[in-house]
Amino acid sequence: MTRTQAIKAEKEAKKALKINRKFSEICEKRLMDLKVRRTFRYYKENENLIKGLVKIWGGKNVINREDVEVYINSKKSPTQANKELKMIKRLFQHAVERDWLETNPAKNIKLLPVSKKRKYIPPQEDIIKFMVSAGKDRFYFLTIVYTLARMREINYLKWEDVYSDYLILKTRKARNSDLTERRIPINEILKYILEQLPKKGEYVFCQNNGKPYDCRKRLMAGICKRAGIKRFSFHSLRHYGASKLAEAGAPLTAIQAILGHSRATTTDTYLQSLGMKKTEVMNSLTIKSPP
Incomplete structure (x- = not known):
């Protein structure tokens, strides 16, 4: 046997040792892994x-x-097709890394071109109408605006993370990942809001039993309807705050840090760096209506 033949035979032997699994088995193992490691929402998707x-x-x-x-x-929406393609790629890659498959059949498939829609940012007059209609929940939504926080970050904000001139927001990208923290300067309006809130327990905003809220999308939809304005999401409040900071001349790096984006490309490209510091940036954020 020549050296070339020996190398070829060795490769074939290694191939034979690889575990063969049916697609249904691969899927079952993938879901078991996701259930432990990722968020419930991502697991269900x-x-x-x-x-x-x-x-x-x-x-x-x-x-x-x-x-x-x-x-x-076969998908009607390119956006949905791309979302599912990403999950399929990860599914097969999970199998490749465990030697259940030799190659990832979806690896080199490119995403479909998508025309990105401009994110809806509610005008200030709608924000004011919304806050008036929010009633007792107004401080909750104003806190989102004045921190540019994600809904879940505010839902799980604890009093122990609120200091005299800043507060700490915490987020977790996956179920078993470490908490990522960032400091948000407290401007005068946010300071007033926090001083008015009753301390029912460890969470700044909580249910009557002291437990944190989970999802409040229905509440937001109801307030928009009551206010007679176009419906918008929690994420729209972040976009609104970011747009106001941009208008005030805030630098991309400061807005990126406040939003908690790991990459500058995630932050809107129209933001320009003009040299303001984070605290100055937050002091420039205001809604022209008393809380």
Whole structure:
């Protein structure tokens, strides 16, 4: 046997040692991993996708690029197609890393072109109408505006993380990942808001039983309807705050830090760096209506 033949034989032997799994088994293992490591929402999104894929690819031992492309091209929305393609790529990569598959059939499939819609930012007059209609929950929503926080960050904000001139927001990208912290300067209006809030327990905003809120999307939708304004989301409040900071001349780096973006490209590209510090930036954020 020549050296070339020996190398070829060795490669074939290694191939034979690799574990072969049916697609349904790969999916089952992937979901078990996601349930432990990722958020419940992300797990459910993958579970819904995988249920559909199992019906199509079921007991197949081999799934090729064409199979994936046919599935992705069957989606009516390019946005949804791209979202599912990303999850499919991660599904197969999970199997490749564990030697259940030799290659990832979706690896080199490019995302579909998407025309990005401009994010809706409610005008200030709608924000004011919203806050008036929010009633007793007004301070909750104003805190989101004056911190540019995510809904979940405010829901789980504790009094122990509120200091005289700043507060600490905490977020977790995945279930088993470390908490990421960032400091947000407290401007005069936010300071007034926090001073008015009753301390019912460890959380700044909580239910009557002291437990933190989970999701308040229905509350927000109801307030928009009551105020007679176009419906917007919690994330729109972050965009509103970021746009006001940009108008005030805040630098990209300061707004990026306040929003908690890991990459500058995530922060809106129209923001320009003009040299203001974080504290000065937060002091420039205001709604022209008393809280």
